[in-house]
Amino acid sequence: MSGSDTIDNPDRRNFLGTITSVAGATGAAAACWPFVSSMNPSADVLAKATTEVDISSIPPGGEHTVAWQGKPVFIVHRTPEQIKAMEAKETTIDPESDSKRVLKPEWLVVVGICTHLGCVPNRDPEGGWLCPCHGSMYDASGRVVRGPAPRNLEVPVYHFVSDTKILIGKKV
Amino acid sequence: MIKKTISWIDQRFPLTAFVKHELTGYPTPRNLSYWWNFGFLAGFVLVLQIVTGIFLAMHYKADSHLAFDSIQHIMRDVNYGWLLRYLHSTGASAFFVVIYVHMARTLYYGSYRKPRELLWWTGQLLLLLLMAISFMGYLLPWGQMSYWGAEVITNLFRATPFIGDQVVVWLRGDFSVGDETLTRFFALHFLFPFIIAGAVVIHLVALHTVRSSNPSGINLADKDNIPFHPYFTIKDMFGLGVYLIIFFIFVFFYPNTFIEAANNIPANPMQTPPHIEPEWYFLPFYAILRSVPDLVGGVVAMGLSVMIFAAMPYMDRSRIPGGARYRPWYRLLFYVFIADIFLLGYVGAQAVTPQSIILGRVASLVYFGVFLVLPFMSKVEERMLIKRGLPPAVKELLEGEKA
Numbered sequence: 199m200s201g202s203d204t205i206d207n208p209d210r211r212n213f214l215g216t217i218t219s220v221a222g223a224t225g226a227a228a229a230c231w232p233f234v235s236s237m238n239p240s241a242d243v244l245a246k247a248t249t250e251v252d253i254s255s256i257p258p259g260g261e262h263t264v265a266w267q268g269k270p271v272f273i274v275h276r277t278p279e280q281i282k283a284m285e286a287k288e289t290t291i292d293p294e295s296d297s298k299r300v301l302k303p304e305w306l307v308v309v310g311i312c313t314h315l316g317c318v319p320n321r322d323p324e325g326g327w328l329c330p331c332h333g334s335m336y337d338a339s340g341r342v343v344r345g346p347a348p349r350n351l352e353v354p355v356y357h358f359v360s361d362t363k364i365l366i367g368k369k370v
Numbered sequence: 371m372i373k374k375t376i377s378w379i380d381q382r383f384p385l386t387a388f389v390k391h392e393l394t395g396y397p398t399p400r401n402l403s404y405w406w407n408f409g410f411l412a413g414f415v416l417v418l419q420i421v422t423g424i425f426l427a428m429h430y431k432a433d434s435h436l437a438f439d440s441i442q443h444i445m446r447d448v449n450y451g452w453l454l455r456y457l458h459s460t461g462a463s464a465f466f467v468v469i470y471v472h473m474a475r476t477l478y479y480g481s482y483r484k485p486r487e488l489l490w491w492t493g494q495l496l497l498l499l500l501m502a503i504s505f506m507g508y509l510l511p512w513g514q515m516s517y518w519g520a521e522v523i524t525n526l527f528r529a530t531p532f533i534g535d536q537v538v539v540w541l542r543g544d545f546s547v548g549d550e551t552l553t554r555f556f557a558l559h560f561l562f563p564f565i566i567a568g569a570v571v572i573h574l575v576a577l578h579t580v581r582s583s584n585p586s587g588i589n590l591a592d593k594d595n596i597p598f599h600p601y602f603t604i605k606d607m608f609g610l611g612v613y614l615i616i617f618f619i620f621v622f623f624y625p626n627t628f629i630e631a632a633n634n635i636p637a638n639p640m641q642t643p644p645h646i647e648p649e650w651y652f653l654p655f656y657a658i659l660r661s662v663p664d665l666v667g668g669v670v671a672m673g674l675s676v677m678i679f680a681a682m683p684y685m686d687r688s689r690i691p692g693g694a695r696y697r698p699w700y701r702l703l704f705y706v707f708i709a710d711i712f713l714l715g716y717v718g719a720q721a722v723t724p725q726s727i728i729l730g731r732v733a734s735l736v737y738f739g740v741f742l743v744l745p746f747m748s749k750v751e752e753r754m755l756i757k758r759g760l761p762p763a764v765k766e767l768l769e770g771e772k773a
Contacts, residue, residue, distance in 0.1 A: 267545035316525040317642040
């Protein structure tokens with residue numbers, strides 16, 4: 199860089215150099231975007247985003263598992279006793295009232311994926327779920343009653359198309 | 371004719387000089403024990419994995435509908451397909467055995483100390499790459515263990531601040547592990563070995579700059595260095611023979627030792643197997659993950675348990691030569707650490723019970739405790755050893771190598 203003393207305006211040269219570097223780096227970062235974005239879910243994967251389920255054949259106390267976005271969703275037809283017990287119960291790890299987790303109290307719809315590390319919990323005869331991987335326990339409202347899971351089972355977005363049909367993945 | 375050809379090449383490419391500098395004239399400490407064979411063995415396993423992997427890729431189909439059956443096709447229909455697959459699946463476990471011994475040797479003899487920090491850190495990078503490769507390769511057979519292992523491990527990225535959920539979906543290319551995930555894991559599983567090969571070259575350049583360490587822990591004078599070839603090529607070949615005998619006992623007689631039974635069931639996203647556990651080489655780190663009751667805390671602890679080795683050159687503050695050999699306290703700490711890793715491995719393979727949780731937490735505390743006391747212990751030990759006087763053997767050695 200000899201001869202820099204002959205430049206009559208070194209600040210201008212530095213400024214131009216800086217701008218060029220910044221523009222170049224921005225361009226390089228922008229060029230990465232298509233590659234990064236290509237790894238996100240593709241259009242056909244996103245098209246699987248909703249699932250319609252006929253729930254008329256699920257008897258009281260029964261459970262049905264359906265696939266939504268490749269994930270299991272538990273649909274439980276709860277008995278009046280279970281509803282009563284769940285409405286009276288309060289949990290501590292992720293406190294949430296039962297009424298906020300259902301659209302109709304007799305139907306519980308939750309994503310069947312443990313909020314700890316993503317295993318599918320097994321149905322517990324008493325109405326809740328038990329995760330086989332790390333021992334998390336959920337009640338008949340899908341609320342976590344024993345860790346290590348940090349949160350309640352997720353309630354997906356869904357609505358009743360009719361009395362016997364629900365559409366998972368879309369609000370009304 | 372040969373001489374002429376070589377001289378023709380030498381005028382255009384430093385072939386003879388390279389061979390002389392790196393092989394026939396490369397000065398190697400004459401007191402290297404068989405613990406120094408494992409670097410070469412790791413290189414051999416890498417080559418074998420790349421070769422078997424490329425031939426497996428000629429028959430494998432990275433599609434969630436075809437992957438599981440294509441493995442059966444390899445096992446039953448492809449000529450010697452069973453051999454290729456068992457070499458590759460056993461090779462993955464062998465790779466970790468060799469690398470873990472290689473690391474244990476470095477820790478025992480203090481080979482990570484100045485001036486070999488960069489050599490140690492490139493090795494740490496290689497370990498991370500190896501872990502990534504084996505994790506991605508494990509998904510490819512598309513069995514139940516493959517599937518749920520990938521599901522659990524990709525879920526760990528939920529611990530990323532703010533954008534955790536998006537990162538997980540981005541990594542999988544789907545809302546759960548699926549066809550997209552399988553295809554990209556295959557692409558990366560194919561790419562990474564070549565990145566490893568490049569990193570190995572860097573590892574070797576660093577090695578040939580600082581030269582091999584040796585059991586005495588001090589740099590030997592010229593009189594105690596001998597050419598790598600033929601003395602250590604022959605020693606490495608002998609070690610390789612022993613290694614291959616053990617390796618092939620597993621390949622031919624117990625090939626399913628390292629294949630979980632549940633992985634012979636095709637992946638089912640709707641059903642988690644009753645007991646899932648990672649491959650044996652991840653068990654100690656998995657046990658640490660499970661010992662922390664909080665998701666983010668567990669992920670951080672697990673990451674730290676792998677990366678903490680990089681800090682060894684600074685945490686070990688003693689200047690006494692010879693690693694554990696001449697340092698009684700450090701030696702004790704080393705064996706406690708090794709025993710603790712086995713304990714963690716045992717805990718990692720157990721189902722979660724109140725007892726296993728307590729045992730896992732104690733072992734995790736010991737794991738990090740060892741690194742925590744090391745900086746203080748090494749300084750106190752150094753003071754103690756200097757006060758007491760170095761053992762006569764060390765003094766004699768230091769005198770003899772002054773030259």
